[in-house]
Amino acid sequence: MAPTPDPNNSLGGAAKQDEASLKVPSKDPKKKDDKKEEDLSEEDLELKQNLELYVERVQDPNPELQRAALESMRQEIRASTSSMTSVPKPLKFLRPHYGTLKAFHETMADSELKKYLSDILSVLALTMSAEGERESLGYRLIGTEGDIGSWGHEYVRNLAGEIAQEYSKRQSEEAPIDDLMELVQQIVAFHMKHNAETEAVDLLMDVEDLDLLLEHVDKTNFKRTCNYLTSAAKYLPGPDDMLVLDISYMIYMKFEEYPNALQIALFLDNTQYIKQVFTSCTDLLRKKQFCYMIARHGITFDLDDEMVADDDDREALQDIVNNTKLSEGYLTLARDIEVMEAKTPEDIYKAHLLDGRASSGASADSARQNLAATFVNAFVNAGFGQDKLMTVPSDTTTGSSGNWLFKNKEHGKTSAAASLGMIQLWEVESGLSHLDKYFHSTDNPILAGALLGVGIVTCGIKNDCDPALALLGDYVDKEDSSVRIGAIMGLGIAYAGSQNDQIRAKLSPILNDAKAPLDVIAFASLSLGMIYVGSCNEEVAQSIIFALMDRSEAELGEALTRFLALGLGLLYLGKQESVEATAEVSKTFNEKIRKYCDMTLLSCAYAGTGNVLKVQDLLAQCGEHLEKGDIHQGPAVLGLAMVAMSEELGIDMEIRSLERMLQYGEQNIRRAVPLALGLLCISNPKVTVMDTLSRLSHDTDSEVAMAAIISLGLIGAGTNNARIAGMLRSLSSYYYKDPSLLFCVRIAQGLMHMGKGLLTLSPFHSERFLLSPTALAGIVTLLHACLDMKPIILGKYHYVLYFLVLAMQPRMLLTVDKDLKPLSVPVRVGQAVDVVGQAGRPKTITGFQTHSTPVLLAAGERAELATDKYIPLSPILEGFIILKENPDYREE
Secondary structure (H helix, E strand, C coil): CCCCCCCCCCCHHHCCCCCCCCCCCCCCHHHHCCCHHHHCCHHHHHHHHHHHHHHHHHCCCCHHHHHHHHHHHHHHHHHCCCCCCCCCHHHHHHHHHHHHHHHHHHHCCCCHHHHHHHHHHHHHHHHHCCCCCCHHHHHHHHCCCCCHHHHCHHHHHHHHHHHHHHHHHHHHHCCCCHHHHHHHHHHHHHHHHCCCHHHHHHHHHHCCCHHHHHHHCCCCCHHHHHHHHHHHHCCCCCCHHHHHHHHHHHHHHHCCCHHHHHHHHHHHCCHHHHHHHHHHCCCHHHHHHHHHHHHHHCCCCCCCCCCCCCHHHHHHHHHHHCCCCHHHHHHHHHHHHCCCCCCCHHHHHCHHHCCHHHHHHCCCCCHHHHHHHHHHHHHHCCCCCCCCCCCCCCCCCCCCCHHHHCCCCHHHHHHHHHHHHHHCCCCHHHHHHHHHHHHHCCCHHHHHHHHHHHHHHCCCCCCCCCHHHHHHHHHCCCCCHHHHHHHHHHHHHHCCCCCCHHHHHHHHHHHCCCCCCHHHHHHHHHHHHHHCCCCCCHHHHHHHHHHHHCCCHHHHCCCCHHHHHHHHHHCCCCCHHHHHHHHHHHCCCCHHHHHHHHHHHHHHHCCCCCCHHHHHHHHHHHHCCCCCCCCCHHHHHHHHHHHHCCCHHHHHHHHHHHHHHHHHCCHHHHHHHHHHHHHHCCCCCCHHHHHHHHHHCCCCCHHHHHHHHHHHHHHCCCCCCHHHHHHHHHHHHHCCCCHHHHHHHHHHHHHHCHHHHCEECCCEECCCCEECHHHHHHHHHHHHHHCCHHHHHHHHCHHHHHHHHHHCEECEEEEECCCCCECCCEEEEEEECCCCCCCCCCCCEEEEEEEECCEECCCCEEEEECCCCEEECCCCCCEEEEEEECCCCCCC
């Protein structure tokens, strides 16, 4: 409440109807002094005179009179009502006497009455005290111990603000704070009772004592409190953010809101907490739902007998965690939406919609065009188990699917054979039997592709008998480097995030093998980074560091050396300070790679944290104008996107800074900007970003244009966005003579229609709260490869594109019954609305449509059940959701 500058200016007009209205409206400010008496209605005048009488009586030597006067004053103040814009009447009339009362207060001897007066002065100080004096608090502390709520909300809020200032002052002087904390107790209790949870939390954050919350939350307000805590965590500096999440985890556990507690445990990456959720919950169905949540997050997690006592139950639950049901659910969705029909690359290119010249030029059957078609076919039919190029029924004369395979040149065959793994994605048994025939091939690239295909098929699906390790393990040490890379990359994709020590024992020796070629070492480093993503594993870090130190000058100039630095970065993905020791070591590397490594480590360690200071560090690196040879600004630009991608505000700010970089940055920065934009809006085509990328896709620098085209594919990944599809078609006719750019356009078209529009690449899930580390690792790897297109993606390592499989997830909501069989129920799907800290029970979605499950969820959409017949076992409707029947439901 702002103090009104003139004590005589009457704001009565704005007051509520129940106050007496003014006889003479005071519109003319000049006359108000002499009209002051007339301005007041009779009631107001009477009140004013009464109050002045009380002020005189308070100063009377007779304690009885004093007490009566104080009591009456107190009644008047408490009984007064006021509107939002005006000061309550009694406070206004007492303002001129504030000084008198203060002076008298100081002369009084300590007594009950003095405390009484302190209370009243404390309330008066609300409108009278000067900025920063904190008088209201001072008088409160020497006043009575009475209930503070009775003086009204505004008073309590003002006190809370003053406590925060006083607290920080006392902390710096190391003075005791016990009296403040008692007040805090009262204020928090008051706020929690009156639906002002956000204010209670703010006060406790200011006085650094959030543990108090646990005593004050109850069944009615704990959800709102935790909602506020978790959304505030994004904007808090470390380690406060973790502390806040810890508190909300405890609150959720206290009220048995296990799914939310599990989400926070996953966010904190705290295995202890995850176990605790399982051991505290006794309901088997709810445990199944937890397993679906863990499976979606993509971490490897083994249940033990403490968490689930019964062996059969444990096996069933472990199956869900291992994601074995994913393919089945995905195909259920596909059948429901009726997109099972296999698509050919031509269906995607839609060349007939273009004018004549482009389609005639591209008719030549070039190896590069076929390679592009291989990828398009793989992305579009991903997970459907059938297509029209690779899984055609076998011809008696030619042998099965050989025809398409041999339309590709040497290393092209690798991608072609691996594309079979992508088409059979998540369907391990049939996928392995399809790939089996290539294992007997004498043609090394085909064998390499088959090995990589095995990794892709089993991506994200864990299995107790480890088929991928059994099949790929023996090929890691073969002679031919393409076969070795196929096996190594296959292991990296199949076991991403599993921290499997058997594989480490196989891959670590390669890193320090002097005879191994650079490309094998680079992929080994990358695969180890994937398998140990975010684990901060010392041994792996050691071996990658030694491998980097052993590289010769010439090798450090190679594009693939970047993968060594990236493999090291992935070990620390999202782990913040843990990276510092390794970052110190990286400062001793050869200057060619030193800065590149430094930027990569920094950007990976703070990925998804939204840490503002790190964004500033990276911006400073991007601001330098350097020679052509410096490559470290690329990862710095990507790093900006990685750090800022965790919340909407950060994304918008980042898009604006990237616009500036396009205007002022050097060439090597401009090449990375489109990729950073692609990461910020991955599978979420924002119109502004789309237009920027469309502009850049016609850039004079072909590297910028290629990056922009790939990014158009990334922001539209799996959305079938018609506008991007149109842009890409026109680009394909614009670049029909340039095979490299045309290749990029084709890849982008494949990504656009990924999984026929049923998949997403977004690493965030659970309403953008959780970030899947393996998914982010896959995307970042591709982006680092795109920083230098020519030798990697346009060279012979185009299969790096398959790392995206780590991020591919069905963007579905599939409801199942207690036996985990699909169950169709009506749901409302609409734009999600942020309701944190809003009063009442606001609607969480807007502009919804009602569909029956299974349904697709686009970026920024949220679903809620449209029927009371079932109760979902998780509050966030995404992925697999188990429904149980509502016992209180009555048919109308």
